[in-house]
Amino acid sequence: MKKTINIGLTGSTGSLGKVVLKNFRLKKINTFKNDITNRKKVFEWIQKNNFDVIIHLAAVVPIKTVNKNRTKAKNVNFYGTKNIVDACVKSNISWFFFSSTSHVYSSSKNKISENFSTKPISFYGNTKLQAEKYIIKKLNKKKISYCIGRIFSTTNKDQKKGYLIPDLKKRISKSKKKLVLKNLNHFRDFISMTNISKVIFYLLNKRYKGIINIASGNPIHLKDIALTILKKHNKKNYEFIDNTTATSLVGNISKLKKITNLRINDSIKKLIF
Structure with missing residues:
Protein backbone atom coordinates (compact mmCIF):
# COMPACT_ATOMS: atom_id res chain seq x y z
CA MET A 1 0.00 0.00 0.00
CA THR A 155 -18.68 -1.71 23.02
CA ASN A 156 -16.05 0.30 24.85
CA LYS A 157 -15.96 2.43 27.98
CA ASP A 158 -16.77 5.56 25.98
CA GLN A 159 -19.78 4.14 24.11
CA LYS A 160 -22.75 6.50 24.19
CA LYS A 161 -26.10 5.89 25.84
CA GLY A 162 -28.71 4.06 23.84
CA TYR A 163 -26.61 0.93 23.58
CA LEU A 164 -27.14 -2.10 25.82
CA ILE A 165 -23.97 -2.05 27.92
CA PRO A 166 -23.70 1.69 28.73
CA ASP A 167 -27.41 1.72 29.57
CA LEU A 168 -27.01 -1.32 31.85
CA LYS A 169 -23.98 0.22 33.55
CA LYS A 170 -25.82 3.46 34.24
CA ARG A 171 -29.00 1.80 35.46
CA ILE A 172 -27.22 -0.69 37.73
CA SER A 173 -24.77 1.81 39.20
CA LYS A 174 -27.50 4.31 40.12
CA SER A 175 -30.18 1.91 41.34
CA LYS A 176 -31.08 1.93 45.03
CA LYS A 177 -34.01 -0.47 44.73
CA LYS A 178 -34.45 -4.01 43.54
CA LEU A 179 -33.35 -4.30 39.93
CA VAL A 180 -35.62 -6.11 37.50
CA LEU A 181 -33.58 -6.94 34.41
CA LYS A 182 -35.65 -8.06 31.44
CA ASN A 183 -34.96 -9.89 28.21
CA LEU A 184 -31.27 -10.65 28.64
CA ASN A 185 -31.66 -14.30 27.63
CA HIS A 186 -29.68 -13.86 24.41
CA PHE A 187 -26.20 -14.74 23.14
CA ARG A 188 -24.14 -12.16 21.29
CA ASP A 189 -20.62 -12.00 19.92
CA ASN A 218 -17.02 -16.15 21.14
CA PRO A 219 -20.61 -16.36 22.47
CA ILE A 220 -21.38 -14.14 25.45
CA HIS A 221 -24.66 -14.44 27.33
CA LEU A 222 -26.17 -11.02 28.02
CA LYS A 223 -27.03 -12.12 31.56
CA ASP A 224 -23.31 -12.68 32.18
CA ILE A 225 -22.66 -9.09 31.18
CA ALA A 226 -25.31 -7.89 33.62
CA LEU A 227 -23.90 -10.13 36.37
CA THR A 228 -20.42 -8.71 35.80
CA ILE A 229 -21.73 -5.16 36.20
CA LEU A 230 -23.83 -6.12 39.24
CA LYS A 231 -20.77 -7.62 40.91
CA LYS A 232 -18.68 -4.55 40.12
CA HIS A 233 -21.20 -2.35 41.95
CA ASN A 234 -21.88 -4.89 44.70
CA LYS A 235 -25.57 -5.11 43.81
CA LYS A 236 -27.26 -8.21 45.21
CA ASN A 237 -30.95 -7.36 45.03
CA TYR A 238 -31.95 -8.18 41.46
CA GLU A 239 -34.16 -10.43 39.33
CA PHE A 240 -33.98 -11.57 35.72
CA ILE A 241 -37.23 -11.84 33.74
CA ASP A 242 -37.29 -13.32 30.25
CA ASN A 243 -40.28 -12.26 28.17
CA THR A 244 -38.78 -12.91 24.76
CA THR A 245 -37.56 -15.96 22.87
CA ALA A 246 -33.81 -16.39 23.22
CA THR A 247 -31.74 -15.47 20.16
CA SER A 248 -28.12 -16.01 19.21
CA LEU A 249 -25.84 -14.07 16.85
CA VAL A 250 -22.30 -15.45 17.00
CA GLY A 251 -19.90 -15.18 14.10
CA ASN A 252 -17.94 -17.83 12.28
CA ILE A 253 -14.59 -16.11 11.76
CA SER A 254 -12.78 -18.73 9.67
CA LYS A 255 -12.46 -16.29 6.78
CA LEU A 256 -11.23 -13.50 9.05
CA LYS A 257 -8.53 -15.73 10.56
CA LYS A 258 -7.15 -16.48 7.11
CA ILE A 259 -6.71 -12.78 6.39
CA THR A 260 -5.37 -11.40 9.67
CA ASN A 261 -3.00 -12.64 12.33
CA LEU A 262 -4.97 -10.97 15.10
CA ARG A 263 -5.78 -12.88 18.25
CA ILE A 264 -9.21 -11.63 19.22
CA ASN A 265 -9.97 -12.60 22.80
CA ASP A 266 -11.93 -9.79 24.42
CA SER A 267 -13.05 -10.67 27.95
CA ILE A 268 -16.27 -9.23 29.35
CA LYS A 269 -14.41 -7.12 31.91
CA LYS A 270 -12.00 -5.79 29.30
CA LEU A 271 -14.90 -4.77 27.08
CA ILE A 272 -17.00 -3.15 29.79
CA PHE A 273 -14.57 -1.40 32.12
Missing part, protein backbone atom coordinates in the same frame (compact mmCIF):
# COMPACT_ATOMS: atom_id res chain seq x y z
CA LYS A 2 1.45 3.35 -0.98
CA LYS A 3 2.25 5.67 1.93
CA THR A 4 0.36 8.58 0.41
CA ILE A 5 -2.98 6.78 0.23
CA ASN A 6 -5.80 9.28 0.63
CA ILE A 7 -8.64 8.01 2.85
CA GLY A 8 -12.12 9.44 3.21
CA LEU A 9 -13.93 8.56 6.45
CA THR A 10 -17.58 8.98 7.41
CA GLY A 11 -18.85 8.56 10.96
CA SER A 12 -15.72 9.99 12.55
CA THR A 13 -17.63 11.42 15.54
CA GLY A 14 -19.10 8.05 16.52
CA SER A 15 -17.49 5.71 19.03
CA LEU A 16 -15.98 3.44 16.37
CA GLY A 17 -15.02 6.34 14.13
CA LYS A 18 -13.00 7.92 16.94
CA VAL A 19 -11.12 4.67 17.52
CA VAL A 20 -10.42 4.27 13.81
CA LEU A 21 -9.06 7.82 13.64
CA LYS A 22 -6.80 7.15 16.62
CA ASN A 23 -5.44 3.89 15.24
CA PHE A 24 -5.02 5.27 11.70
CA ARG A 25 -3.30 8.43 12.93
CA LEU A 26 -0.31 7.99 10.62
CA LYS A 27 -2.54 7.81 7.55
CA LYS A 28 -3.88 10.68 5.52
CA ILE A 29 -7.54 10.81 6.52
CA ASN A 30 -10.15 13.38 5.60
CA THR A 31 -13.38 13.17 7.59
CA PHE A 32 -16.86 14.04 6.36
CA LYS A 33 -18.35 16.63 8.71
CA ASN A 34 -21.81 16.98 7.20
CA ASP A 35 -24.98 14.90 6.96
CA ILE A 36 -24.62 11.96 4.56
CA THR A 37 -28.26 12.40 3.53
CA ASN A 38 -27.19 15.70 1.94
CA ARG A 39 -26.36 14.37 -1.50
CA LYS A 40 -24.81 17.60 -2.74
CA LYS A 41 -22.41 17.84 0.21
CA VAL A 42 -21.41 14.18 -0.17
CA PHE A 43 -20.57 14.60 -3.86
CA GLU A 44 -18.65 17.83 -3.23
CA TRP A 45 -16.58 16.20 -0.48
CA ILE A 46 -15.61 13.12 -2.49
CA GLN A 47 -14.97 14.96 -5.77
CA LYS A 48 -12.92 17.70 -4.10
CA ASN A 49 -10.58 15.38 -2.20
CA ASN A 50 -9.76 12.82 -4.89
CA PHE A 51 -9.83 9.88 -2.46
CA ASP A 52 -8.22 6.52 -3.12
CA VAL A 53 -10.54 4.74 -0.70
CA ILE A 54 -13.63 5.46 1.38
CA ILE A 55 -14.32 3.94 4.80
CA HIS A 56 -18.02 4.39 5.45
CA LEU A 57 -18.98 4.06 9.13
CA ALA A 58 -21.73 6.67 9.49
CA ALA A 59 -25.06 5.15 10.55
CA VAL A 60 -27.92 5.22 13.01
CA VAL A 61 -27.11 2.14 15.09
CA PRO A 62 -28.73 1.84 18.56
CA ILE A 63 -31.78 -0.40 18.20
CA LYS A 64 -33.91 1.80 20.47
CA THR A 65 -33.00 4.89 18.45
CA VAL A 66 -33.70 3.14 15.17
CA ASN A 67 -37.09 1.90 16.31
CA LYS A 68 -38.11 5.33 17.60
CA ASN A 69 -37.51 6.91 14.21
CA ARG A 70 -37.43 4.31 11.47
CA THR A 71 -37.73 6.90 8.73
CA LYS A 72 -34.56 8.66 9.85
CA ALA A 73 -32.75 5.35 10.26
CA LYS A 74 -33.57 4.31 6.71
CA ASN A 75 -32.69 7.74 5.34
CA VAL A 76 -29.24 7.58 6.92
CA ASN A 77 -28.44 3.88 6.69
CA PHE A 78 -29.76 3.27 3.19
CA TYR A 79 -30.20 6.56 1.33
CA GLY A 80 -27.13 8.13 2.95
CA THR A 81 -25.08 5.11 1.93
CA LYS A 82 -26.55 5.33 -1.57
CA ASN A 83 -25.27 8.91 -1.79
CA ILE A 84 -21.77 7.81 -0.76
CA VAL A 85 -21.75 4.91 -3.24
CA ASP A 86 -23.02 7.04 -6.13
CA ALA A 87 -20.35 9.65 -5.43
CA CYS A 88 -17.68 6.92 -5.29
CA VAL A 89 -18.77 5.70 -8.72
CA LYS A 90 -18.59 9.17 -10.20
CA SER A 91 -15.12 9.76 -8.75
CA ASN A 92 -13.86 6.25 -9.55
CA ILE A 93 -12.78 5.35 -6.01
CA SER A 94 -10.50 2.29 -6.00
CA TRP A 95 -11.78 0.63 -2.79
CA PHE A 96 -14.87 1.07 -0.62
CA PHE A 97 -15.43 -0.27 2.91
CA PHE A 98 -18.95 -0.49 4.31
CA SER A 99 -19.63 -1.17 7.98
CA SER A 100 -22.60 -3.51 8.00
CA THR A 101 -23.92 -5.60 10.88
CA SER A 102 -24.64 -9.09 12.17
CA HIS A 103 -28.28 -7.99 12.30
CA VAL A 104 -28.61 -8.83 8.60
CA TYR A 105 -28.67 -12.46 9.75
CA SER A 106 -31.38 -14.35 11.58
CA SER A 107 -30.77 -16.01 14.94
CA SER A 108 -28.89 -19.30 14.79
CA LYS A 109 -27.77 -21.89 17.34
CA ASN A 110 -24.65 -22.38 15.23
CA LYS A 111 -21.92 -19.89 14.46
CA ILE A 112 -22.91 -17.80 11.46
CA SER A 113 -20.73 -17.74 8.36
CA GLU A 114 -20.87 -15.17 5.59
CA ASN A 115 -22.91 -17.46 3.32
CA PHE A 116 -25.63 -17.87 5.96
CA SER A 117 -29.01 -16.72 4.67
CA THR A 118 -29.79 -13.05 5.25
CA LYS A 119 -33.02 -12.57 7.14
CA PRO A 120 -32.63 -9.44 9.28
CA ILE A 121 -33.26 -9.90 12.98
CA SER A 122 -34.16 -6.20 13.35
CA PHE A 123 -35.26 -3.17 11.35
CA TYR A 124 -31.72 -1.84 11.78
CA GLY A 125 -30.44 -4.98 10.08
CA ASN A 126 -32.95 -4.49 7.30
CA THR A 127 -31.67 -0.98 6.54
CA LYS A 128 -28.12 -2.30 6.38
CA LEU A 129 -29.04 -5.23 4.16
CA GLN A 130 -30.75 -2.88 1.70
CA ALA A 131 -27.55 -0.84 1.62
CA GLU A 132 -25.46 -3.99 1.07
CA LYS A 133 -27.58 -4.99 -1.91
CA TYR A 134 -27.22 -1.55 -3.46
CA ILE A 135 -23.44 -1.58 -2.97
CA ILE A 136 -23.08 -5.01 -4.55
CA LYS A 137 -25.26 -4.17 -7.55
CA LYS A 138 -23.80 -0.72 -8.19
CA LEU A 139 -20.10 -1.38 -7.58
CA ASN A 140 -20.01 -4.74 -9.34
CA LYS A 141 -21.47 -3.04 -12.39
CA LYS A 142 -18.79 -0.34 -12.28
CA LYS A 143 -16.02 -2.80 -11.31
CA ILE A 144 -15.11 -0.90 -8.15
CA SER A 145 -13.65 -3.03 -5.36
CA TYR A 146 -15.64 -3.11 -2.14
CA CYS A 147 -15.56 -4.81 1.24
CA ILE A 148 -18.67 -5.28 3.36
CA GLY A 149 -17.69 -5.85 6.99
CA ARG A 150 -20.53 -7.40 8.97
CA ILE A 151 -19.66 -6.17 12.44
CA PHE A 152 -21.05 -8.13 15.36
CA SER A 153 -21.72 -6.58 18.79
CA THR A 154 -19.22 -4.09 20.15
CA PHE A 190 -18.65 -9.01 21.23
CA ILE A 191 -15.49 -7.59 19.72
CA SER A 192 -13.72 -4.46 20.95
CA MET A 193 -13.68 -1.34 18.81
CA THR A 194 -9.89 -1.40 18.92
CA ASN A 195 -9.88 -4.84 17.33
CA ILE A 196 -12.49 -3.77 14.79
CA SER A 197 -10.28 -0.87 13.74
CA LYS A 198 -7.31 -3.25 13.43
CA VAL A 199 -9.35 -5.57 11.23
CA ILE A 200 -10.39 -2.66 9.00
CA PHE A 201 -6.71 -1.70 8.72
CA TYR A 202 -5.82 -5.24 7.61
CA LEU A 203 -8.66 -5.29 5.10
CA LEU A 204 -7.54 -1.93 3.73
CA ASN A 205 -3.93 -3.04 3.36
CA LYS A 206 -4.99 -6.15 1.48
CA ARG A 207 -7.76 -4.37 -0.42
CA TYR A 208 -9.95 -7.27 0.58
CA LYS A 209 -12.93 -7.81 -1.71
CA GLY A 210 -16.28 -9.25 -0.66
CA ILE A 211 -18.25 -9.84 2.52
CA ILE A 212 -16.57 -10.72 5.80
CA ASN A 213 -17.68 -11.18 9.41
CA ILE A 214 -15.91 -8.94 11.91
CA ALA A 215 -16.38 -10.75 15.19
CA SER A 216 -14.60 -12.62 17.97
CA GLY A 217 -16.34 -15.94 17.41
Whole structure:
Protein backbone atom coordinates (compact mmCIF):
# COMPACT_ATOMS: atom_id res chain seq x y z
CA MET A 1 0.00 0.00 0.00
CA LYS A 2 1.45 3.35 -0.98
CA LYS A 3 2.25 5.67 1.93
CA THR A 4 0.36 8.58 0.41
CA ILE A 5 -2.98 6.78 0.23
CA ASN A 6 -5.80 9.28 0.63
CA ILE A 7 -8.64 8.01 2.85
CA GLY A 8 -12.12 9.44 3.21
CA LEU A 9 -13.93 8.56 6.45
CA THR A 10 -17.58 8.98 7.41
CA GLY A 11 -18.85 8.56 10.96
CA SER A 12 -15.72 9.99 12.55
CA THR A 13 -17.63 11.42 15.54
CA GLY A 14 -19.10 8.05 16.52
CA SER A 15 -17.49 5.71 19.03
CA LEU A 16 -15.98 3.44 16.37
CA GLY A 17 -15.02 6.34 14.13
CA LYS A 18 -13.00 7.92 16.94
CA VAL A 19 -11.12 4.67 17.52
CA VAL A 20 -10.42 4.27 13.81
CA LEU A 21 -9.06 7.82 13.64
CA LYS A 22 -6.80 7.15 16.62
CA ASN A 23 -5.44 3.89 15.24
CA PHE A 24 -5.02 5.27 11.70
CA ARG A 25 -3.30 8.43 12.93
CA LEU A 26 -0.31 7.99 10.62
CA LYS A 27 -2.54 7.81 7.55
CA LYS A 28 -3.88 10.68 5.52
CA ILE A 29 -7.54 10.81 6.52
CA ASN A 30 -10.15 13.38 5.60
CA THR A 31 -13.38 13.17 7.59
CA PHE A 32 -16.86 14.04 6.36
CA LYS A 33 -18.35 16.63 8.71
CA ASN A 34 -21.81 16.98 7.20
CA ASP A 35 -24.98 14.90 6.96
CA ILE A 36 -24.62 11.96 4.56
CA THR A 37 -28.26 12.40 3.53
CA ASN A 38 -27.19 15.70 1.94
CA ARG A 39 -26.36 14.37 -1.50
CA LYS A 40 -24.81 17.60 -2.74
CA LYS A 41 -22.41 17.84 0.21
CA VAL A 42 -21.41 14.18 -0.17
CA PHE A 43 -20.57 14.60 -3.86
CA GLU A 44 -18.65 17.83 -3.23
CA TRP A 45 -16.58 16.20 -0.48
CA ILE A 46 -15.61 13.12 -2.49
CA GLN A 47 -14.97 14.96 -5.77
CA LYS A 48 -12.92 17.70 -4.10
CA ASN A 49 -10.58 15.38 -2.20
CA ASN A 50 -9.76 12.82 -4.89
CA PHE A 51 -9.83 9.88 -2.46
CA ASP A 52 -8.22 6.52 -3.12
CA VAL A 53 -10.54 4.74 -0.70
CA ILE A 54 -13.63 5.46 1.38
CA ILE A 55 -14.32 3.94 4.80
CA HIS A 56 -18.02 4.39 5.45
CA LEU A 57 -18.98 4.06 9.13
CA ALA A 58 -21.73 6.67 9.49
CA ALA A 59 -25.06 5.15 10.55
CA VAL A 60 -27.92 5.22 13.01
CA VAL A 61 -27.11 2.14 15.09
CA PRO A 62 -28.73 1.84 18.56
CA ILE A 63 -31.78 -0.40 18.20
CA LYS A 64 -33.91 1.80 20.47
CA THR A 65 -33.00 4.89 18.45
CA VAL A 66 -33.70 3.14 15.17
CA ASN A 67 -37.09 1.90 16.31
CA LYS A 68 -38.11 5.33 17.60
CA ASN A 69 -37.51 6.91 14.21
CA ARG A 70 -37.43 4.31 11.47
CA THR A 71 -37.73 6.90 8.73
CA LYS A 72 -34.56 8.66 9.85
CA ALA A 73 -32.75 5.35 10.26
CA LYS A 74 -33.57 4.31 6.71
CA ASN A 75 -32.69 7.74 5.34
CA VAL A 76 -29.24 7.58 6.92
CA ASN A 77 -28.44 3.88 6.69
CA PHE A 78 -29.76 3.27 3.19
CA TYR A 79 -30.20 6.56 1.33
CA GLY A 80 -27.13 8.13 2.95
CA THR A 81 -25.08 5.11 1.93
CA LYS A 82 -26.55 5.33 -1.57
CA ASN A 83 -25.27 8.91 -1.79
CA ILE A 84 -21.77 7.81 -0.76
CA VAL A 85 -21.75 4.91 -3.24
CA ASP A 86 -23.02 7.04 -6.13
CA ALA A 87 -20.35 9.65 -5.43
CA CYS A 88 -17.68 6.92 -5.29
CA VAL A 89 -18.77 5.70 -8.72
CA LYS A 90 -18.59 9.17 -10.20
CA SER A 91 -15.12 9.76 -8.75
CA ASN A 92 -13.86 6.25 -9.55
CA ILE A 93 -12.78 5.35 -6.01
CA SER A 94 -10.50 2.29 -6.00
CA TRP A 95 -11.78 0.63 -2.79
CA PHE A 96 -14.87 1.07 -0.62
CA PHE A 97 -15.43 -0.27 2.91
CA PHE A 98 -18.95 -0.49 4.31
CA SER A 99 -19.63 -1.17 7.98
CA SER A 100 -22.60 -3.51 8.00
CA THR A 101 -23.92 -5.60 10.88
CA SER A 102 -24.64 -9.09 12.17
CA HIS A 103 -28.28 -7.99 12.30
CA VAL A 104 -28.61 -8.83 8.60
CA TYR A 105 -28.67 -12.46 9.75
CA SER A 106 -31.38 -14.35 11.58
CA SER A 107 -30.77 -16.01 14.94
CA SER A 108 -28.89 -19.30 14.79
CA LYS A 109 -27.77 -21.89 17.34
CA ASN A 110 -24.65 -22.38 15.23
CA LYS A 111 -21.92 -19.89 14.46
CA ILE A 112 -22.91 -17.80 11.46
CA SER A 113 -20.73 -17.74 8.36
CA GLU A 114 -20.87 -15.17 5.59
CA ASN A 115 -22.91 -17.46 3.32
CA PHE A 116 -25.63 -17.87 5.96
CA SER A 117 -29.01 -16.72 4.67
CA THR A 118 -29.79 -13.05 5.25
CA LYS A 119 -33.02 -12.57 7.14
CA PRO A 120 -32.63 -9.44 9.28
CA ILE A 121 -33.26 -9.90 12.98
CA SER A 122 -34.16 -6.20 13.35
CA PHE A 123 -35.26 -3.17 11.35
CA TYR A 124 -31.72 -1.84 11.78
CA GLY A 125 -30.44 -4.98 10.08
CA ASN A 126 -32.95 -4.49 7.30
CA THR A 127 -31.67 -0.98 6.54
CA LYS A 128 -28.12 -2.30 6.38
CA LEU A 129 -29.04 -5.23 4.16
CA GLN A 130 -30.75 -2.88 1.70
CA ALA A 131 -27.55 -0.84 1.62
CA GLU A 132 -25.46 -3.99 1.07
CA LYS A 133 -27.58 -4.99 -1.91
CA TYR A 134 -27.22 -1.55 -3.46
CA ILE A 135 -23.44 -1.58 -2.97
CA ILE A 136 -23.08 -5.01 -4.55
CA LYS A 137 -25.26 -4.17 -7.55
CA LYS A 138 -23.80 -0.72 -8.19
CA LEU A 139 -20.10 -1.38 -7.58
CA ASN A 140 -20.01 -4.74 -9.34
CA LYS A 141 -21.47 -3.04 -12.39
CA LYS A 142 -18.79 -0.34 -12.28
CA LYS A 143 -16.02 -2.80 -11.31
CA ILE A 144 -15.11 -0.90 -8.15
CA SER A 145 -13.65 -3.03 -5.36
CA TYR A 146 -15.64 -3.11 -2.14
CA CYS A 147 -15.56 -4.81 1.24
CA ILE A 148 -18.67 -5.28 3.36
CA GLY A 149 -17.69 -5.85 6.99
CA ARG A 150 -20.53 -7.40 8.97
CA ILE A 151 -19.66 -6.17 12.44
CA PHE A 152 -21.05 -8.13 15.36
CA SER A 153 -21.72 -6.58 18.79
CA THR A 154 -19.22 -4.09 20.15
CA THR A 155 -18.68 -1.71 23.02
CA ASN A 156 -16.05 0.30 24.85
CA LYS A 157 -15.96 2.43 27.98
CA ASP A 158 -16.77 5.56 25.98
CA GLN A 159 -19.78 4.14 24.11
CA LYS A 160 -22.75 6.50 24.19
CA LYS A 161 -26.10 5.89 25.84
CA GLY A 162 -28.71 4.06 23.84
CA TYR A 163 -26.61 0.93 23.58
CA LEU A 164 -27.14 -2.10 25.82
CA ILE A 165 -23.97 -2.05 27.92
CA PRO A 166 -23.70 1.69 28.73
CA ASP A 167 -27.41 1.72 29.57
CA LEU A 168 -27.01 -1.32 31.85
CA LYS A 169 -23.98 0.22 33.55
CA LYS A 170 -25.82 3.46 34.24
CA ARG A 171 -29.00 1.80 35.46
CA ILE A 172 -27.22 -0.69 37.73
CA SER A 173 -24.77 1.81 39.20
CA LYS A 174 -27.50 4.31 40.12
CA SER A 175 -30.18 1.91 41.34
CA LYS A 176 -31.08 1.93 45.03
CA LYS A 177 -34.01 -0.47 44.73
CA LYS A 178 -34.45 -4.01 43.54
CA LEU A 179 -33.35 -4.30 39.93
CA VAL A 180 -35.62 -6.11 37.50
CA LEU A 181 -33.58 -6.94 34.41
CA LYS A 182 -35.65 -8.06 31.44
CA ASN A 183 -34.96 -9.89 28.21
CA LEU A 184 -31.27 -10.65 28.64
CA ASN A 185 -31.66 -14.30 27.63
CA HIS A 186 -29.68 -13.86 24.41
CA PHE A 187 -26.20 -14.74 23.14
CA ARG A 188 -24.14 -12.16 21.29
CA ASP A 189 -20.62 -12.00 19.92
CA PHE A 190 -18.65 -9.01 21.23
CA ILE A 191 -15.49 -7.59 19.72
CA SER A 192 -13.72 -4.46 20.95
CA MET A 193 -13.68 -1.34 18.81
CA THR A 194 -9.89 -1.40 18.92
CA ASN A 195 -9.88 -4.84 17.33
CA ILE A 196 -12.49 -3.77 14.79
CA SER A 197 -10.28 -0.87 13.74
CA LYS A 198 -7.31 -3.25 13.43
CA VAL A 199 -9.35 -5.57 11.23
CA ILE A 200 -10.39 -2.66 9.00
CA PHE A 201 -6.71 -1.70 8.72
CA TYR A 202 -5.82 -5.24 7.61
CA LEU A 203 -8.66 -5.29 5.10
CA LEU A 204 -7.54 -1.93 3.73
CA ASN A 205 -3.93 -3.04 3.36
CA LYS A 206 -4.99 -6.15 1.48
CA ARG A 207 -7.76 -4.37 -0.42
CA TYR A 208 -9.95 -7.27 0.58
CA LYS A 209 -12.93 -7.81 -1.71
CA GLY A 210 -16.28 -9.25 -0.66
CA ILE A 211 -18.25 -9.84 2.52
CA ILE A 212 -16.57 -10.72 5.80
CA ASN A 213 -17.68 -11.18 9.41
CA ILE A 214 -15.91 -8.94 11.91
CA ALA A 215 -16.38 -10.75 15.19
CA SER A 216 -14.60 -12.62 17.97
CA GLY A 217 -16.34 -15.94 17.41
CA ASN A 218 -17.02 -16.15 21.14
CA PRO A 219 -20.61 -16.36 22.47
CA ILE A 220 -21.38 -14.14 25.45
CA HIS A 221 -24.66 -14.44 27.33
CA LEU A 222 -26.17 -11.02 28.02
CA LYS A 223 -27.03 -12.12 31.56
CA ASP A 224 -23.31 -12.68 32.18
CA ILE A 225 -22.66 -9.09 31.18
CA ALA A 226 -25.31 -7.89 33.62
CA LEU A 227 -23.90 -10.13 36.37
CA THR A 228 -20.42 -8.71 35.80
CA ILE A 229 -21.73 -5.16 36.20
CA LEU A 230 -23.83 -6.12 39.24
CA LYS A 231 -20.77 -7.62 40.91
CA LYS A 232 -18.68 -4.55 40.12
CA HIS A 233 -21.20 -2.35 41.95
CA ASN A 234 -21.88 -4.89 44.70
CA LYS A 235 -25.57 -5.11 43.81
CA LYS A 236 -27.26 -8.21 45.21
CA ASN A 237 -30.95 -7.36 45.03
CA TYR A 238 -31.95 -8.18 41.46
CA GLU A 239 -34.16 -10.43 39.33
CA PHE A 240 -33.98 -11.57 35.72
CA ILE A 241 -37.23 -11.84 33.74
CA ASP A 242 -37.29 -13.32 30.25
CA ASN A 243 -40.28 -12.26 28.17
CA THR A 244 -38.78 -12.91 24.76
CA THR A 245 -37.56 -15.96 22.87
CA ALA A 246 -33.81 -16.39 23.22
CA THR A 247 -31.74 -15.47 20.16
CA SER A 248 -28.12 -16.01 19.21
CA LEU A 249 -25.84 -14.07 16.85
CA VAL A 250 -22.30 -15.45 17.00
CA GLY A 251 -19.90 -15.18 14.10
CA ASN A 252 -17.94 -17.83 12.28
CA ILE A 253 -14.59 -16.11 11.76
CA SER A 254 -12.78 -18.73 9.67
CA LYS A 255 -12.46 -16.29 6.78
CA LEU A 256 -11.23 -13.50 9.05
CA LYS A 257 -8.53 -15.73 10.56
CA LYS A 258 -7.15 -16.48 7.11
CA ILE A 259 -6.71 -12.78 6.39
CA THR A 260 -5.37 -11.40 9.67
CA ASN A 261 -3.00 -12.64 12.33
CA LEU A 262 -4.97 -10.97 15.10
CA ARG A 263 -5.78 -12.88 18.25
CA ILE A 264 -9.21 -11.63 19.22
CA ASN A 265 -9.97 -12.60 22.80
CA ASP A 266 -11.93 -9.79 24.42
CA SER A 267 -13.05 -10.67 27.95
CA ILE A 268 -16.27 -9.23 29.35
CA LYS A 269 -14.41 -7.12 31.91
CA LYS A 270 -12.00 -5.79 29.30
CA LEU A 271 -14.90 -4.77 27.08
CA ILE A 272 -17.00 -3.15 29.79
CA PHE A 273 -14.57 -1.40 32.12
